[in-house]
Amino acid sequence: MSRRLRLWLLAVGGAGLAALLAAACLDLPGFGGRAHPYGTRAVRASLARHTANTVASVNFDQRAYDTLGEMSILFAAVLGCVVLLRQARDEHRERPRPAEVARPVRRYALLVVPVALVCGLYVIAHGQLSPGGGFQGGVVAATALHLLYLGADYRALERVRPLGTFETVDALSVCAYLVLGLAGVLAATAFLANTLLPYGTFDTLSSGGTVPLLNAAVGIEVASAVVVLLANFLDQAVEIEEGNGG
Amino acid sequence: MTGVLNLVALLLVAGAATAAVAQRDPARQALVLSVLGVLLAVLFTVLQAPDVGLSQLAVGAALTPLLIMLSVRKIRRRGRGRDGAR
Numbered sequence: 159m160s161r162r163l164r165l166w167l168l169a170v171g172g173a174g175l176a177a178l179l180a181a182a183c184l185d186l187p188g189f190g191g192r193a194h195p196y197g198t199r200a201v202r203a204s205l206a207r208h209t210a211n212t213v214a215s216v217n218f219d220q221r222a223y224d225t226l227g228e229m230s231i232l233f234a235a236v237l238g239c240v241v242l243l244r245q246a247r248d249e250h251r252e253r254p255r256p257a258e259v260a261r262p263v264r265r266y267a268l269l270v271v272p273v274a275l276v277c278g279l280y281v282i283a284h285g286q287l288s289p290g291g292g293f294q295g296g297v298v299a300a301t302a303l304h305l306l307y308l309g310a311d312y313r314a315l316e317r318v319r320p321l322g323t324f325e326t327v328d329a330l331s332v333c334a335y336l337v338l339g340l341a342g343v344l345a346a347t348a349f350l351a352n353t354l355l356p357y358g359t360f361d362t363l364s365s366g367g368t369v370p371l372l373n374a375a376v377g378i379e380v381a382s383a384v385v386v387l388l389a390n391f392l393d394q395a396v397e398i399e400e401g402n403g404g
Numbered sequence: 405m406t407g408v409l410n411l412v413a414l415l416l417v418a419g420a421a422t423a424a425v426a427q428r429d430p431a432r433q434a435l436v437l438s439v440l441g442v443l444l445a446v447l448f449t450v451l452q453a454p455d456v457g458l459s460q461l462a463v464g465a466a467l468t469p470l471l472i473m474l475s476v477r478k479i480r481r482r483g484r485g486r487d488g489a490r
Contacts, residue, residue, distance in 0.1 A: 190406075213455040281458070289454035297462035301470070384467065391474040400482060 208357040209366035214286045218372040222350040225372070226335060229379055233332050236383045240325075243390040245398055254396045257311045267309025274302030282377035286366045292373045296380025304388060312396050321389050324382040331379035338371055406450070413447040434472040441465030 159167075187193060197212075204215030217225050245251065278299025285291030307315045339350040347353045350372075358365040420440040427433045441464025448457035 211455075290458050291455065294455070294458040294462050297459075297467055301462065301466045304470070388467075388470065388474075391471055391478075395474040395477045395481070 205360075207352060207367055207369075208360045209369050210287045210361045211285065211289065211291070213289070214291050214369055214373060215366070217291065218286075218369045218376075219352045219366070222339070222352070222372060225376065226339065226350065229332060229335060229376060232380065232383050233328065236328070236387050239387055239390055243394050245393075249398050249400055251397050252399050254312045256313065259309065259311070264309045267305045271302060271305045271309065274305065275299055278302055278381070282374065282381075283363065285373040285377070286369045287361060287363070292376030292378075293380050296377045297384055299377075300381045300384035300388070303385060307392070312392065315392075319385055319389065321386065324385045324389075328379060328382040328386060331375045331382065335372060335375040335379070338368055338375065342368070409450050410447075413443070413450045416443045417447050430476045431473060434469040434476070437472070438465050438469040441468070 187195075200216055200220065201212050203220055204212040207215065207219060209215035209219065278295045278297075281290035281295030281298055282292055283295075285295065303319060304315065306318060342351040342354055343349050345354050350368075352367040352369065355367045355371075357367050364370065417440065420436065420443050424433055424436040424440050427436050441460060444464055445457040445461040448454070448460055
């Protein structure tokens with residue numbers, strides 16, 4: 159394809175996209191108005207199934223299938239990173255030297271690690287009740303663990319995160335989501351349908367049927383995926399060197 | 405009142421985003437990106453989307469800058485190793 163043709167193709171595509179976007183924007187309801195046709199229906203459906211956080215209800219009940227796709231995307235992306243960032247044949251590992259950490263940094267980091275970790279777990283556990291959920295809490299919990307790298311050093315971090323376990327847990331939690339969906343099929347409704355479990359008392363931890371379970375599966379998956387991802391980046395940045403070494 | 409709050413949050417986001425583009429050093433860019441992440445989280449919360457705000461706070465303010473910093477460190481170290489071998 160010549161350069162001229164490619165530019166023409168780009169121009170036509172861009173113009174089409176701009177026209178469609180402009181047409182869609184003209185049909186949008188006014189900013190900050192009172193009428194929300196989709197919102198009203200989503201809130202009604204989530205209240206009918208005793209899920210206090212409508213966003214969690216949309217993610218794990220009304221659009222649970224979309225979340226399965228998003229979860230698989232994250233899983234595949236992390237898998238790709240693990241394959242790309244693995245130690246190649248012409249590289250070797252060098253033990254990082256213990257680093258000196260300023261005392262205030264160390265004290266602050268070690269103080270914040272448990273607080274941040276509990277925060278992350280809280281956000282996962284209360285996904286069906288308050289803003290947040292598996293994804294947000296998972297990222298918070300996983301990044302909280304890496305404060306150990308700031309407060310102590312890389313060896314300390316490696317000791318608290320056995321990488322093989324996290325990789326297995328990552329895969330298992332994706333399977334758990336699928337199995338929960340299939341359980342819906344076996345109970346004679348549909349894949350990922352939230353008709354399996356009793357809906358419980360509104361605004362309690364166990365309310366919402368399968369929503370808390372799917373939420374927990376996503377939380378564990380995201381937390382271990384982020385830990386595995388960061389571990390591979392850290393390995394490359396800190397340990398793996400070019401050349402075969404001695 | 406909420407209109408003013410929206411406008412201030414939007415302007416702050418625009419300012420931080422421009423600063424992130426204007427900054428040419430990748431390591432500093434990561435720090436500006438982190439500030440942009442926090443401001444975006446504020447904007448989303450002001451616009452009544454706390455769920456998205458939380459995601460933005462966790463991913464945009466912590467995870468992405470961390471990944472960028474680690475990549476920069478790896479690349480710089482590799483450059484240094486090559487210079488040493490010469």
